[in-house]
Amino acid sequence: MGAGHAHRLYRHGHSPVHGLPPHTKLAAVFAFVVVVVSTPREAMWAFGLYAVLLAFVARHARVPAGFLLKRLLIEVPFVAFAVLMPFVAEGEQVDVLGLSLSVNGLWGAWNVLAKGTLGVAASVLLASTTELRELLLGLQRLRLPPLLVQIASFMIRYGDVIADEMRRMRIARESRGFEARGVRHWGVLAKSAGALFIRSYERGERVHLAMISRGYAGSMPVIDEVTASRAQWSYALTLPFVALLVCVLGWSL
Amino acid sequence: MHVPDGFINAPTSAVTGVVAAGAIAVSLRGARRELDDRTAPLAGLVAAFIFAVQMLNFPVAAGTSGHLLGGALAAILVGPCTGVLCVSVVLLMQGILFADGGLTALGVNITDMAIVTTVVAYAVFRGLVKVLPRGRRSITVASFVAAVLSVPAAAVAFTLIYWIGGTTDVSIGKVATAMIGVHVLIGIGEAVITALTVGAVVAVRPDLVHGARDLRQKLRLRVHGELVDAPAAEETPAGARTPVAARASRRTLWVTGLVTSLVLAGFVSFYASANPDGLEKVAADKGIDKKAEEHASADSPLADYGVKDVTNARLSGGLAGVIGVGTTVVAGSAVFWAVRRRRTGDDVSPTAVENV
Numbered sequence: 001m002g003a004g005h006a007h008r009l010y011r012h013g014h015s016p017v018h019g020l021p022p023h024t025k026l027a028a029v030f031a032f033v034v035v036v037v038s039t040p041r042e043a044m045w046a047f048g049l050y051a052v053l054l055a056f057v058a059r060h061a062r063v064p065a066g067f068l069l070k071r072l073l074i075e076v077p078f079v080a081f082a083v084l085m086p087f088v089a090e091g092e093q094v095d096v097l098g099l100s101l102s103v104n105g106l107w108g109a110w111n112v113l114a115k116g117t118l119g120v121a122a123s124v125l126l127a128s129t130t131e132l133r134e135l136l137l138g139l140q141r142l143r144l145p146p147l148l149v150q151i152a153s154f155m156i157r158y159g160d161v162i163a164d165e166m167r168r169m170r171i172a173r174e175s176r177g178f179e180a181r182g183v184r185h186w187g188v189l190a191k192s193a194g195a196l197f198i199r200s201y202e203r204g205e206r207v208h209l210a211m212i213s214r215g216y217a218g219s220m221p222v223i224d225e226v227t228a229s230r231a232q233w234s235y236a237l238t239l240p241f242v243a244l245l246v247c248v249l250g251w252s253l
Numbered sequence: 254m255h256v257p258d259g260f261i262n263a264p265t266s267a268v269t270g271v272v273a274a275g276a277i278a279v280s281l282r283g284a285r286r287e288l289d290d291r292t293a294p295l296a297g298l299v300a301a302f303i304f305a306v307q308m309l310n311f312p313v314a315a316g317t318s319g320h321l322l323g324g325a326l327a328a329i330l331v332g333p334c335t336g337v338l339c340v341s342v343v344l345l346m347q348g349i350l351f352a353d354g355g356l357t358a359l360g361v362n363i364t365d366m367a368i369v370t371t372v373v374a375y376a377v378f379r380g381l382v383k384v385l386p387r388g389r390r391s392i393t394v395a396s397f398v399a400a401v402l403s404v405p406a407a408a409v410a411f412t413l414i415y416w417i418g419g420t421t422d423v424s425i426g427k428v429a430t431a432m433i434g435v436h437v438l439i440g441i442g443e444a445v446i447t448a449l450t451v452g453a454v455v456a457v458r459p460d461l462v463h464g465a466r467d468l469r470q471k472l473r474l475r476v477h478g479e480l481v482d483a484p485a486a487e488e489t490p491a492g493a494r495t496p497v498a499a500r501a502s503r504r505t506l507w508v509t510g511l512v513t514s515l516v517l518a519g520f521v522s523f524y525a526s527a528n529p530d531g532l533e534k535v536a537a538d539k540g541i542d543k544k545a546e547e548h549a550s551a552d553s554p555l556a557d558y559g560v561k562d563v564t565n566a567r568l569s570g571g572l573a574g575v576i577g578v579g580t581t582v583v584a585g586s587a588v589f590w591a592v593r594r595r596r597t598g599d600d601v602s603p604t605a606v607e608n609v
Binding site: 072148150152 | 257269277290294295296297299305308310312315340345352355357421423425445450462
């Protein structure tokens, strides 16, 4: 617990973007991604404009470009998939550098790459400017069922505990000379997973009893209710609105 | 297998979103029935477990390794409803926090990885447990088969979603072969790990395995040298604790909900079946110049949707069906929820204080 209570992706700061109520940010990011996904892929310039918009937000939130780019690495598997696409797609072929590529496949690859990257960048910006607790409050404000929010908050709170328990098991295995090298060692790993499940479940029962003894009756008290003023909403929704303008232009041009 | 933004077109993403929301609403109710007010901490901790166990690497050979997907494991260990919830919450958090899987593709991801795997795995598992002889070994065998089928089932579901709303022109045959081929292999790995893990849990705490709960032996006491059944345990399942009157009213609520959704389904399907006539005409018009127009509008959300499914009446019917079922489930459970909340308002059950 000494590592602080913020998640690893959060970047502490006091920028105007950090200060926005979480549900406005969530709504803005979701609307932005929806707009991006419904933009026609032929309007290449529109995606450039979206990227500029996101860069503007990042600058406003004082999130350095290097930080953002490093987080974008999560989509590498899909980049590999997109690179493969021009080779397997059908339709008319075009020769590029001696390779016969499918035009549709190229468009498809561009489509997935551009939209996927923008989506990831938007979520990364959200995660790096919003604290976990705030994020959960925001989800609750956006009318996600309270039970689901509770489950999510327990998962987030105990995620590190469980992962730590798994790490301790690994250390215990390794200190007894175990090294997983192949399929033959799956039995041992699976026993660890089983033990991890039992420990998690029993911890859940203990947590429940602790909650009951503190007066839990099905709902968590919200002591830090978040509200957003009209100005904050309009400030947060500027991003999707500008994006919507770009999208409409993309369709009409 | 996390689908990013822009991979599936907007209308299909929206429909799968509705399906996912409906399924989550149903499983929220189901989980509360399975776990009572222990739902939040237990489902939360199991979700954390799934999240952690996905990071546990199983070495295959020559430096490659795989990891568990967890849908089948969750279904067998904690039951289908809680399982759907746990995997969905993991996916939701992965989407929002770690940008793993697009936000607009959340519906696709949940439908595919949380709902299909869990439901298929649990159905197969229960079926096999009923058929096979009682015992620990058959639990292991059943969980192997359930997991081996659940992963390719998710691949098939993904291929279907892709067929309806994919944004690229890779032929459906190629996608199906690649997806299902790869996932049969992944499924074998998943199955071995799942079976071993379930076996490990059954050996230590068989009472924790939801799928094996009817294997529990009744407690018997040896009194004066002969075995007698112990009096009923004080630990009663959640359903039995509620008074008879409450149970009866819940049954009428179920019936009301069912009738409501049936009526809704009737209306929706009426409108759905009225539509194709108009749409078929558009299809005939569009079908002629499809070749010329395809390129410009291939990616537009509505055009793609219109052209693609309307040339295939069965598909458009199916899509309408999915929309219908999704809306029905959502509307039905909303009505259900509202009525239930009002009913429970006057007794002091834990759920009644939920929104105070």
